[in-house]
Each structure stands twice: as structure tokens, then as C-alpha cells.
Amino acid sequence: xxxxxxxxxxxxxxxxxxxxxxxxxxxxxxxxxxxxxxxxxxxxxxxxxxxxxxxxxxxxxxxxxxxxxxxxxxxxxxxxxxxxxxxxxxxxxxxxxxxxxxxxxxxxxxxxxxxxxxxxxxxxxxxxxxxxxxxxxxxxxxxxxxxxxxxxxxxxxxxxxxxxxxxxxxxxxxxxxxxxxxxxxxxxxxxxxxxxxxxxxxxxxxxxxxxxxxxxxxxxxxxxxxxxxxxxxxxxxxxxxxxxxxxxxxxxxxxxxxxxxxxxxxxxxxxxxxxxxxxxxxxxxxxxxxxxxxxxxxxxxxxxxxxxxxxxxxxxxxxxxxxx
Amino acid sequence: xxxxxxxxxxxxxxxxxxxxxxxxxxxxxxxxxxxxxxxxxxxxxxxxxxxxxxxxxxxxxxxxxxxxxxxxxxxxxxxxxxxxxxxxxxxxxxxxxxxxxxxxxxxxxxxxxxxxxxxxxxxxxxxxxxxxxxxxxxxxxxxxxxxxxxxxxxxxxxxxxxxxxxxxxxxxxxxxxxxxxxxx
Numbered sequence: 001x002x003x004x005x006x007x008x009x010x011x012x013x014x015x016x017x018x019x020x021x022x023x024x025x026x027x028x029x030x031x032x033x034x035x036x037x038x039x040x041x042x043x044x045x046x047x048x049x050x051x052x053x054x055x056x057x058x059x060x061x062x063x064x065x066x067x068x069x070x071x072x073x074x075x076x077x078x079x080x081x082x083x084x085x086x087x088x089x090x091x092x093x094x095x096x097x098x099x100x101x102x103x104x105x106x107x108x109x110x111x112x113x114x115x116x117x118x119x120x121x122x123x124x125x126x127x128x129x130x131x132x133x134x135x136x137x138x139x140x141x142x143x144x145x146x147x148x149x150x151x152x153x154x155x156x157x158x159x160x161x162x163x164x165x166x167x168x169x170x171x172x173x174x175x176x177x178x179x180x181x182x183x184x185x186x187x188x189x190x191x192x193x194x195x196x197x198x199x200x201x202x203x204x205x206x207x208x209x210x211x212x213x214x215x216x217x218x219x220x221x222x223x224x225x226x227x228x229x230x231x232x233x234x235x236x237x238x239x240x241x242x243x244x245x246x247x248x249x250x251x252x253x254x255x256x257x258x259x260x261x262x263x264x265x266x267x268x269x270x271x272x273x274x275x276x277x278x279x280x281x282x283x284x285x286x287x288x289x290x291x292x293x294x295x296x297x298x299x300x301x302x303x304x305x306x307x308x309x310x311x312x313x314x315x316x317x318x319x320x321x322x323x324x
Numbered sequence: 325x326x327x328x329x330x331x332x333x334x335x336x337x338x339x340x341x342x343x344x345x346x347x348x349x350x351x352x353x354x355x356x357x358x359x360x361x362x363x364x365x366x367x368x369x370x371x372x373x374x375x376x377x378x379x380x381x382x383x384x385x386x387x388x389x390x391x392x393x394x395x396x397x398x399x400x401x402x403x404x405x406x407x408x409x410x411x412x413x414x415x416x417x418x419x420x421x422x423x424x425x426x427x428x429x430x431x432x433x434x435x436x437x438x439x440x441x442x443x444x445x446x447x448x449x450x451x452x453x454x455x456x457x458x459x460x461x462x463x464x465x466x467x468x469x470x471x472x473x474x475x476x477x478x479x480x481x482x483x484x485x486x487x488x489x490x491x492x493x494x495x496x497x498x499x500x501x502x503x504x505x506x507x508x
Contacts, residue, residue: 081469082459082461082469082470086461086463086465087463111440111442111470112442112469112470113442136348136356136462136463137355137356137461137462137463138355139355265495265497268414268415268416268497269497271354271415272353272354272414272415272496272497274354275351275354275356276351276354280392280496281496284494284496
């Protein structure tokens with residue numbers, strides 16, 4: 001499987017504790033980089049490595065090896081962005097070594113997409129920025145200081161001897177992650193956290209307008225990170241389903257993927273509510289999340305059944321060899 | 325083929341286009357972006373791909389509709405063979421179910437693209453849409469890196485039917501600027 005698809009080997013929902021909610025950003029990963037990365041790495045060997053940016057030169061040393069980094073930036077400092085010089089806004093972009101030392105090559109997929117050179121001085125300004133929240137010009141993707149953080153992917157190159165068995169173990173692990181509930185000081189994990197998120201959102205709509213805006217903003221960021229993770233998860237499951245020719249699983253994945261539209265709609269309407277009267281969207285948002293929760297639980301039996309089938313194949317092959 | 329333009333004036337509930345002195349009034353998205361009013365054919369008939377539409381003038385309640393389940397009466401007294409829409413999606417592509425009621429009831433789904441495109445997207449949009457030259461920002465400036473588009477969708481019915489009213493589905497991210505029914 002392609003490394004990017006392996007990033008889909010995670011299935012949960014992470015509801016941060018109230019103290020952690022405020023730190024969510026455009027580039028947050030569900031449960032934080034460390035937790036998210038460890039889970040994926042233990043299953044697939046693909047690791048998301050976060051660098052803290054304390055030394056600016058570490059990024060450029062990495063780029064000099066010819067590899068690609070994911071950099072957190074403030075659009076305010078990027079000349080090709082509509083926000084250039086006007087609006088502070090979080091983004092992540094792909095960065096590669098430039099053709100000369102004064103520049104780097106970037107890929108920025110946010111519309112209008114841009115692939116091309118950026119002066120190093122602009123990138124550095126963009127990587128170390130306050131990014132204050134502006135309720136009018138940037139009510140969503142701002143409000144957290146960027147300290148030069150960047151990421152890259154590492155793969156341990158593992159090649160399972162028995163791909164079917166490996167897949168069975170990954171799928172059962174994902175299933176158990178989804179249906180079990182775990183709470184620690186960071187927050188609540190598991191699909192049950194999605195129901196708690198829904199309850200919290202219902203209450204958020206009744207808060208004072210200022211508090212409501214902040215709660216709806218972080219709710220939209222939370223759904224954004226969970227939606228992205230789920231898009232990767234669908235790609236992973238679909239690849240798995242095709243590999244093992246599991247028709248019923250593929251049907252369920254297609255239904256689940258279609259139901260991700262509910263998450264997307266809830267996220268987009270939450271953003272709309274930041275500057276408009278939320279009363280017209282409130283019930284629809286709550287209904288969308290309820291429908292999304294329903295879709296999560298409907299997928300679970302198909303994933304479990306598939307994983308059990310794969311693991312049973314191991315047992316069947318193990319019996320003759322042991323009796324021999 | 326004849327065309328009848330639906331009167332949407334009473335249903336205006338959102339502001340899409342702003343003049344230079346009122347760019348903070350835009351409500352096409354949470355970032356306060358808006359269409360340039362100087363290019364919007366407000367209060368005028370406009371033909372898109374040969375189909376006539378009427379783009380409403382701006383009022384205190386707005387210049388177009390966000391789809392919130394409104395029921396719109398039709399004054400057409402002969403069998404209608406289809407409907408055409410000027411519309412666009414906020415936050416990317418959007419879809420909307422629209423129910424037509426008369427001697428029977430049918431539903432159609434209209435799927436429209438997002439309202440912001442780059443230059444390549446504007447070229448692709450071509451003449452089957454209204455493409456604007458620049459985007460208004462609430463910070464009192466304009467840029468042409470992303471360009472607003474109103475898309476035209478023509479939806480023929482399987483068979484003609486009398487239409488007394490139509491009901492828009494609920495999708496506040498689906499923006500409707502004009503609706504025209506066609507009949508023989």
C-alpha cells in the first residue's frame with residue numbers, strides 16, 4: 001500500500017478535554033500528533049514526525065536531503081496567497097529544496113492552489129508568526145502562535161510476510177479502537193466520544209453569543225480533523241477491501257463514505273454560524289452529526305466481520321502445519 | 325420553447341453582492357466575501373445559454389435566497405417541461421432537492437459547483453454561467469486570484485406536468501439567484 005493510504009489505519013473520535021479544545025488549529029491531528037502518529041506507526045510502520053522548529057535550520061538541513069516537509073505557515077507572509085499582507089491565517093504546505101539557496105519550492109493546495117518558488121525570507125516569516133484571530137477576516141483558521149513547527153513522514157519499510165494476516169490484525173485493532181471507550185487527561189476516545197461531542201454542541205448553541213462563537217469554532221476544527229482522518233480511513237479500507245475481494249465490505253465502505261457528507265455539512269454550517277444567526281442551521285447541524293454517528297456504528301460490524309474472516313484464515317492454515 | 329421567470333422577490337434573505345462602500349455587508353461565506361455589485365446584473369433580465377432569467381435587485385433583506393425550505397408559487401398555467409436555475413455553492417459544491425407540486429409531485433436534485441474558482445476554473449465555466457472578474461473582501465479591497473461564479477443548471481422533466489408550487493430543500497449553503505420554468 002502507498003504510504004499516504006496507510007495514514008488511514010486509524011478509526012476513532014477524539015473529544016479533547018475543555019482545556020485542550022482551545023488549542024485546536026487548522027492543522028491539528030485527532031488526539032494530537034504524538035497519539036495519532038503512534039497509533040498509525042504501530043499498525044503500519046508509517047510515522048508522522050513533528051519537529052518543533054526551535055532551530056530554524058533543522059528544516060533546511062532536512063530539505064537538503066531531497067525530502068519533502070510539511071510546514072505550518074501563516075498565509076499573511078506568502079506572496080501568492082490572497083491573504084498576503086492582509087489576513088493572518090493558518091495553513092500547511094509542502095516544502096522542497098529550492099533551485100538556489102534563497103528560495104524553496106512549495107505546494108499549496110488551498111484554492112487558489114499554487115505550486116512554485118517562495119523566497120526563504122517569506123517562508124521564515126510565515127513559519128514564525130503570532131497569527132491572531134480576526135473575527136471578521138479570519139474567524140476560523142487563526143488564533144494560535146506558529147513556532148516553526150514542521151512535519152515529515154517516515155516509513156520503516158516493513159513488508160508483512162502474510163499480508164492477509166497483517167490486514168486482519170490492523171482491521172481488528174481499528175475496530176476495537178472505534179468501539180471501545182477510553183478517557184484520559186487529554187480527553188475521550190472512541191465513537192462514544194462522538195455522542196458526547198453532540199451533547200456538548202447542543203449545549204454550546206445555548207451559550208452567550210461570544211462563548212457560542214468560540215465553541216462552534218473549535219467544534220468546526222474538531223470535525224475538520226476527524227473528517228480528514230476518515231477520508232484517509234476510507235481509502236485504506238477500500239484498498240484493503242479490494243485486495244481481499246470483500247464485496248460486502250466494499251459496499252459498506254461506499255455507504256460510509258457517502259455519509260461523511262454529514263460530517264462535512266455539519267462542519268461547514270458550523271463555520272457559517274460564526275458570522276450568521278445560528279438558529280436557522282442549529283437543528284440541521286445536530287441532525288447531521290446524529291446521522292454521521294449512525295453511519296459510524298453501521299460500518300463497525302462489516303469491519304469486524306472482515307477482520308475475523310482474515311484472522312480465521314490464519315487458524316485454518318495453522319492447523320495442518322501444526323498437526324504435521 | 326417558452327420561458328416563465330419565477331418571482332423570487334419576497335423570498336430574498338441573503339446578500340451576495342456588495343458595492344465598494346459596503347464590502348463588509350457580504351454574507352456569501354463566513355469570511356465576508358461577496359460578488360462585485362458593479363458586475364451583477366441586478367434588477368435586470370439576463371440570458372444564460374439562451375435561457376432568460378431575472379436577477380433580483382438588492383433590498384434590505386438581500387438580493388438572493390439561501391435555501392431554507394421555502395415554498396415558491398408558480399403562475400404558469402400550462403404543463404411545465406423543466407426548470408433552470410442560477411445558483412452556486414458556498415464552501416464548495418452543494419446539492420439541493422427541489423419538489424415540484426401540481427397534479428402530481430416530483431423531486432429533482434440540483435448539484436451546483438462552488439462559487440469561487442481560479443482563472444482556469446473561470447475559463448472552464450465559459451458561457452454557461454455568470455463569471456465575475458474579481459472578489460470583494462470585507463477589508464475594503466478586491467482581488468482576482470479567486471473569481472466568483474453563478475452557475476446555470478437546466479433540468480428537464482421526464483414528462484411535462486402542471487406546477488402549482490415548488491419547495492426548496494434545506495441547505496443554507498445552496499444559494500439561488502433566479503429560477504425559470506420552461507414550457508411549450
